[in-house]
Amino acid sequence: MSGSRLIGTGSALPRRIVTNAELAERVDTSDEWIVARTGIRQRHIAGDDETTSTLAIAAARAALADAGVDAASIGLIILATATPDNTFPATATKVQAALGCNGGVAFDVAAVCSGFLYALAAADSLLRTGMAKRALVIGAETFSRILDWEDRTTCVLFGDGAGAVVLEAPSDDGDTRGIIGTRLHADGDQHDLLYVDGGPSTTQTVGHVRMRGQEVFRHAVVNLSAVLREVLEDTGLRPEDLDWVVPHQANARILDATARKLGIAPEKVIVTVDRHANTSAASVPLALDVARKDGRIKAGDLVMLEAMGGGFTWGASLIRM
Numbered sequence: 104m105s106g107s108r109l110i111g112t113g114s115a116l117p118r119r120i121v122t123n124a125e126l127a128e129r130v131d132t133s134d135e136w137i138v139a140r141t142g143i144r145q146r147h148i149a150g151d152d153e154t155t156s157t158l159a160i161a162a163a164r165a166a167l168a169d170a171g172v173d174a175a176s177i178g179l180i181i182l183a184t185a186t187p188d189n190t191f192p193a194t195a196t197k198v199q200a201a202l203g204c205n206g207g208v209a210f211d212v213a214a215v216c217s218g219f220l221y222a223l224a225a226a227d228s229l230l231r232t233g234m235a236k237r238a239l240v241i242g243a244e245t246f247s248r249i250l251d252w253e254d255r256t257t258c259v260l261f262g263d264g265a266g267a268v269v270l271e272a273p274s275d276d277g278d279t280r281g282i283i284g285t286r287l288h289a290d291g292d293q294h295d296l297l298y299v300d301g302g303p304s305t306t307q308t309v310g311h312v313r314m315r316g317q318e319v320f321r322h323a324v325v326n327l328s329a330v331l332r333e334v335l336e337d338t339g340l341r342p343e344d345l346d347w348v349v350p351h352q353a354n355a356r357i358l359d360a361t362a363r364k365l366g367i368a369p370e371k372v373i374v375t376v377d378r379h380a381n382t383s384a385a386s387v388p389l390a391l392d393v394a395r396k397d398g399r400i401k402a403g404d405l406v407m408l409e410a411m412g413g414g415f416t417w418g419a420s421l422i423r424m
């Protein structure tokens with residue numbers, strides 16, 4: 104029996120687009136530097152009336168419409184975010200209330216940029232136990248609210264957005280679609296390479312993103328290529344069997360280097376970092392939705408999702424669409 108099936112995707116972006124040229128008016132940077140080092144050309148930034156929950160709700164509604172199912176059938180909502188509306192309650196409960204499907208399970212997952220992979224694995228596991236029949240798995244972020252807009256080494260890298268998928272519990276009807284294999288990892292020793300310098304229990308402030316970029320880059324390529332290999336080995340598949348890779352959109356150079364290490368053709372890698380920048384937990388489901396809606400990812404395709412983020416945390420999940 105395959106794992107849970109992905110039956111719909113959706114996404115949402117803030118209205119306002121901020122170009123590299125606009126950022127160059129605020130900090131000492133340039134479009135040329137940002138494009139050459141990261142591949143990013145623009146990002147969407149939330150306005151005053153846009154929050155992590157409003158983006159998550161819009162993405163969730165789009166995913167439900169795409170799946171053609173009613174919100175009332177959703178018994179589980181897992182929302183990955185590092186930028187919740189409030190410290191508590193979970194932003195997932197706000198999504199639940201907005202969709203009008205109260206009574207099921209709803210909680211947030213904090214694994215930063217790999218949060219969606221963690222949330223997907225948790226949802227797949229809970230669906231397999233019979234906890235619910237259908238789940239919404241959402242990655243949603245307003246990272247712009249935790250950026251130090253004076254720090255050119257971080258503020259140019261991130262954007263806001265949300266992506267969502269509808270997952271259905273596996274059944275033994277012989278259908279081979281669904282989640283085939285997943286691996287997750289964390290290494291708490293690497294805390295200081297990428298973190299936020301605030302929080303309720305330490306500074307009682309929200310804090311700002313701090314990062315040692317070059318070291319994060321090096322770890323990302325090593326960890327991501329290793330976890331992709333693990334999932335391929337688990338499932339008895341080779342890199343050339345993959346139809347698509349949907350990576351966390353941190354930096355075009357990380358995407359290129361990881362694909363090269365595994366011998367995956369660059370044209371099989373979905374890239375949205377140029378338009379969305381790094382939207383943390385939202386980046387994988389956003390890119391997945393873009394590539395499904397533009398017709399590249401089709402039913403039956405073999406798709407590898409992968410991400411790494413602060414913690415460090417990282418993971419990969421292989422899905423037959």
Ligand code: ACO
Pocket residue numbers: 131132133136137140141216255256257259260297314316317318319320323351352353354381411412413
């Ligand atoms: N504009 C212009 N110059 C800049 C900027 C900027 N925005 N930012 C840094 N610089 C300068 C630095 O100050 C440095 O100047 P110096 O040589 O005078 O000291 C120079 O550019 C080179 O800096 P490096 O840090 O060596 O540049 P690098 O090539 O490593 O690129 C980057 C920096 C883009 C951050 C890269 O290290 C990276 O992408 N790392 C991965 C980080 C990442 O993706 N984090 C996201 C979260 S984790 C994840 O999602 C996997």
